[in-house]
Amino acid sequence: FGGGDMGCSSSALPxxxxxxxxxxxxxxxxxxxxxVGAADAAPARHVTTIMYDFxxxxxxxxxxxxxxxxxxxxxxxxxxxxxxxxxxxxxxADSETPTKYGFYEEWDRAESQTAYTKQRSATGFLARWLGLxxxxxxxxxxxxxxxxxISVQQGTLVxxxxxxxxSAPGVGERLCRTVGLYxxxxxxxxxxxxxxxxxEDGYKAACEADGCLVQKIYTQSATAAGWAPPSDHAPGFAxxxxxxxxRAQLDAYxxxxxxxxxxxxxxGMDAEGVCHKLQGGKPxxxxxxxxxxxxx
Numbered sequence: 001f002g003g004g005d006m007g008c009s010s011s012a013l014p015x016x017x018x019x020x021x022x023x024x025x026x027x028x029x030x031x032x033x034x035x036v037g038a039a040d041a042a043p044a045r046h047v048t049t050i051m052y053d054f055x056x057x058x059x060x061x062x063x064x065x066x067x068x069x070x071x072x073x074x075x076x077x078x079x080x081x082x083x084x085x086x087x088x089x090x091x092x093a094d095s096e097t098p099t100k101y102g103f104y105e106e107w108d109r110a111e112s113q114t115a116y117t118k119q120r121s122a123t124g125f126l127a128r129w130l131g132l133x134x135x136x137x138x139x140x141x142x143x144x145x146x147x148x149x150i151s152v153q154q155g156t157l158v159x160x161x162x163x164x165x166x167s168a169p170g171v172g173e174r175l176c177r178t179v180g181l182y183x184x185x186x187x188x189x190x191x192x193x194x195x196x197x198x199x200e201d202g203y204k205a206a207c208e209a210d211g212c213l214v215q216k217i218y219t220q221s222a223t224a225a226g227w228a229p230p231s232d233h234a235p236g237f238a239x240x241x242x243x244x245x246x247r248a249q250l251d252a253y254x255x256x257x258x259x260x261x262x263x264x265x266x267x268g269m270d271a272e273g274v275c276h277k278l279q280g281g282k283p284x285x286x287x288x289x290x291x292x293x294x295x296x
Contacts, residue, residue, distance in 0.1 A: 044156065045108065047106055047239065048105045048107065048153070049103065049239065052144055052149065053144060054101075054143060054144055055144060055145050060100075062129075068089070073125050081112070081116040081119075083112025083113070084107055084116065085295055086295030087106075088294075088296055089101070089102075089290075089292045090288030093287040100286070104241045156220060157217070158193075158197075159215070160217075161207040161214070174244065174245065175244045175246070175247060177288075178286050179240040179284065179285050180240075181236075181238045181284075182237055183277055183278060184236070185277070188266070188277045192238070203215065203217065211248075212244055213243045214243035214296060215240075215241075215242050219237060219239065
């Protein structure tokens, strides 16, 4: 996927969308035959990605250093929460975004993630480190930027590929990329995914790209989820998470994708690079460096 940053942040609390909605009952994963090996078939899991953008460099660094320090209420509590099957913490990848951090999580079901979020709030962790203030209307995390300080994406895992062993911290500053495609129409999203999951130039090519270690795809629909997506999600949302050995390899893959047919055929990209089938005219792409991981 080419570069770009679509503004689709949310002022909702992490997991707030799930907390306000019925539990997501995962559907059986569907990975078309011929696209990847049988070992890549994704289990039915609920996916949540969260991105924090702190108001100040100091506040973000204090939260991060505590979270990775081995404290009882740090990364281990998240990774060991009931129903948490995989958790990745990543930090900003460049000097332009030094206040950004994020998570990729897989859960057995949405209600497990909701219960975890409520527990984090009840212990005071969110108030202490993120400035959660329930007296505000609506409640918000005051240590995060008021506009775009938190972005939450949720869906059901539909494809998963891990190459070269499970991801591990400290491996040459492994890069993590999250991509959100917010199609204006669900039918356009479905057409893209049908092609992507069956074409030799789609998911299979991404998994086999030089330097690609992890590929995950998750999506949602009103039928599958049983609830209306948050207001910052387009009717046809598809999310992607990947890990790469190096920036050079990721950049090479990105350049090759720009020269392909994905943008023009499925996203309505014009000569100026505007994708008319996507909300905001471009995908939401964020790059990070892997910090800690469990279960991926």
